[in-house]
Amino acid sequence: MQFQNTLSYAQQLDQNDPLKNYRYKFHFPKVNGKDVIYFTGNSLGLQPKNAKKYVDEVMTDWAELAVEGHFQAEKAWWDYHERFSEKLAPIVGAKPSEVTVMNTLTVNLHLLMVSFYRPTKQRYKIIMEEKAFPSDQYMIASQVRFHGLSPEEVIVEVKKREGEHHFRLEDILQTIKEVGEECALVLMGGVNYYNGQVLDMESITKAGKEVGAFVGWDLAHAAGNVELKLHEWNVDFAAWCSYKYMNSGPGNASGCFINEKYHNQKDIPRFEGWWGHNKERRFLMEPEFQPEPNANAWQVSNAPILALAPYLASLELFEEVGMPALIQKRDKIVAYLEFILQEIASEVGGDFEIITPKERGTQLSVFLHGQGKELFHYLMKNGVITDWREPNVIRLAPAAFYCSYVDMWRFGQVLKGYFS
Structure with missing residues (x-):
């Protein structure tokens, strides 16, 4: 699939996503008045509204x-x-x-x-x-x-x-x-x-x-x-x-x-x-x-x-x-996230090494060569809830139930802003 790093393309992916409405069955924290981009479902999943x-x-x-x-x-x-x-x-x-x-x-x-x-x-x-x-x-x-x-x-x-x-x-x-x-x-x-x-x-x-x-x-x-x-x-x-x-x-x-x-x-x-x-x-x-x-x-x-x-x-x-539908979206949204990371790296000259092999689930672990914890703090301050592991790994886990393709695009824009 030929992905695109544009808002309109991400919106189209969301429009065609059969699980798109499940996002609204979960509570999202807010930062600066906006729903966060939540990448830590591998540590604590969001609260279902029916809970x-x-x-x-x-x-x-x-x-x-x-x-x-x-x-x-x-x-x-x-x-x-x-x-x-x-x-x-x-x-x-x-x-x-x-x-x-x-x-x-x-x-x-x-x-x-x-x-x-x-x-x-x-x-x-x-x-x-x-x-x-x-x-x-x-x-x-x-x-x-x-x-x-x-x-x-x-x-x-x-x-x-x-x-x-x-x-x-x-x-x-x-x-x-x-x-x-x-x-x-x-x-x-x-x-x-x-x-x-x-x-x-x-x-x-x-x-x-x-x-x-x-x-x-x-x-x-x-x-x-x-x-x-x-x-x-x-x-x-x-x-x-x-x-x-x-x-x-x-x-x-x-x-x-x-x-x-x-x-x-x-x-x-x-x-x-x-x-x-x-x-x-x-x-x-x-x-x-x-x-x-x-x-x-x-x-x-x-x-x-x-x-x-x-x-x-x-x-x-x-x-x-059902798990088959969740796995189908998981594979696609993780692939799109990987594409966004590669696109932003090429635009800003960053060195982002994905250390997660192709045998993967929802999580991408990324070495941020040349970057310290300041980048992590920047992401958190700008509404990207992610996870830091020493020495310089950020774990990104876009849960299929509630993460959107627009979230992946927005993350790329926030990441790009750090280097501008």
Whole structure:
């Protein structure tokens, strides 16, 4: 497609966008009286306008029903979390029985590692990517120490090649092959938070399974952003946060995938609580744990209903639109953003190096050679909400639900203004 760096062309793209009206289903902050150009859906998605209605429903039920809201509310609280399975399943490529919502992301990864990191004298190593999101690094290292092992001896990091900004699939697969029978777990980020690279999760999962390891994925930057087929790929487990591309609100609840092959196992290592107990017998207060016959067996405590309400509101929009339509727009708007960056660089003589490879989702990570944080502050002051990562990377993530092509053109004009 031959793009053009003009307002009229961007307006035409918006006019032809089948998702154009979804922009108006979200609240935009304003700077200088104008809606911001919002590039940080990879950190916190905008608030869906229907979220307040869902929260207000819970508040009204609490006011009018009090404790009876657990059973008498229209969306009864005792099984509120079960409403997510059918809606989340197509987003992550799972069976509804394999999906649940609980806790927050790192908490869930800890709980899932209880089940899926079972080191033995022979098989004890964990493969992850270098410079993974810090929380993953802390979580994995602490799990290793919990088992009385040394992170230096257990954790094997796949590294980028010298002078390169992304991971090579062949290096990941070779590392898995080399660790071989010593590999207990492969646990990586499906989309790298720093460079925006989408890893080949299918091939990596296959390689991990071939050496007899469990394979899990941190999908913080993948869920609601890229195509996922967790069941088809034979992934063992995965977890994701909901407040980035899924617009559920700051620090909100995490989703989990547990492959159905591990359901109905009473002897699987697992930290258990009463909300994972057989739903039909939960309130009989029996002493012996009887797991739910699905991913809900990993539930520990009752669900935080007020937190889940805006998540459910956002999933209503995902159900309306579907991931294929979001991915189609994502690819086009990211391509247009890349074109705008190249056009502005040529006009102002700037050196903007996109370090995100072609295996990408919504995010472009851009090295701003010769520029410091002053450019970031300039963009923010002029209504471009973006994200800075040291030493000089700006992450741009135009979420397909609410970003427009005119936003991409306006960003180019603001960027150009910095150099004039």
